[in-house]
């Protein structure tokens with residue numbers, strides 16, 4: 001499968017093309033747009049989200065609510081373009097549009113201008129912006145719908161905002177996530193939610209931005225997606241790349257992740273049991289559902305660490321690239337934190353990688369072919385759902 005996005009933050013709009021889904025997959029506009037709306041939520045968002053109401057318009061690949069088997073094209077409008085029409089017009093304009101010369105530490109600004117030979121930071125920041133994730137979430141929704149048809153469900157939650165951490169939960173099931181979007185920070189623990197909101201308010205007043213950690217959990221996976229045989233096929237590597245490609249991610253963990261490094265071997269793995277009723281099973285899931293680069297069939301647990309956003313209302317020290325004199329970095333409208341939204345993007349990226357893994361393993365031109373191949377495989381390995 002392929003997922004390609006195009007678009008700038010304040011340009012006319014974003015595009016996502018998803019290639020490789022089978023024909024016959026049924027979907028509704030509501031399902032396609034649900035995650036688009038969820039990505040716009042979260043305490044700590046800035047003024048931009050009041051302007052946008054993201055929805056994906058389908059311009060190719062779907063007919064009467066079913067996929068046709070060809071590339072699917074999705075368009076997401078930037079409503080804010082109305083305010084940027086001169087500055088972001090694809091074609092030359094009469095007006096004198098000033099260049100941006102103040103790169104923000106932590107953003108793509110400085111290196112991007114050097115690499116792409118431009119004196120205008122706007123030529124870099126517009127594409128580097130996390131606005132692009134709206135297009136990824138549109139494409140990820142298609143992957144999720146495909147996975148849902150195979151009995152797979154993906155959820156996310158925020159487990160940390162700066163130093164405020166939710167209690168660890170290893171026992172979560174799909175049902176635990178039913179009301180997750182009701183929390184203003186998408187945290188499962190109500191007390192921690194309140195503390196996170198207070199921390200966002202406190203640091204926002206101090207002109208700070210906040211990072212954090214989210215977790216993506218996937219239920220209903222078949223064992224054996226990915227492969228141990230070559231490095232590119234190892235699913236942990238593919239998931240890591242997909243997660244770290246999300247703007248502002250600085251770390252990724254699988255299962256107990258970095259904590260496993262501190263444990264002795266006897267407490268770091270998931271012992272194997274068998275019963276005729278259950279087949280092979282485990283009583284722990286420290287590996288996060290991946291062994292040898294393959295799914296074990298247990299819940300897939302992935303965490304991601306996000307750095308604080310680099311656009312600050314009290315800017316950091318930088319250099320004016322037109323004069324090379326010291327100057328404060330660009331100060332723009334911004335969010336205080338987007339960890340709750342980034343978690344939705346995490347769901348989309350995990351969904352895409354998993355959908356691709358199902359396509360690789362089970363092939364099929366029509367969704368019924370995929371279902372049949374999956375059923376036959378699960379029967380052969382004696383997998384009990």
Ligand code: EPS
Nearest residue numbers: 048128129130131134311332333334335
């Ligand atoms: C972003 C800066 C902000 C965010 C934007 C990402 O946009 P603006 O400069 O227009 O205020 O709101 O995120 C989105 C627009 C979005 O849809 O998530 C940045 O610099 O990365």
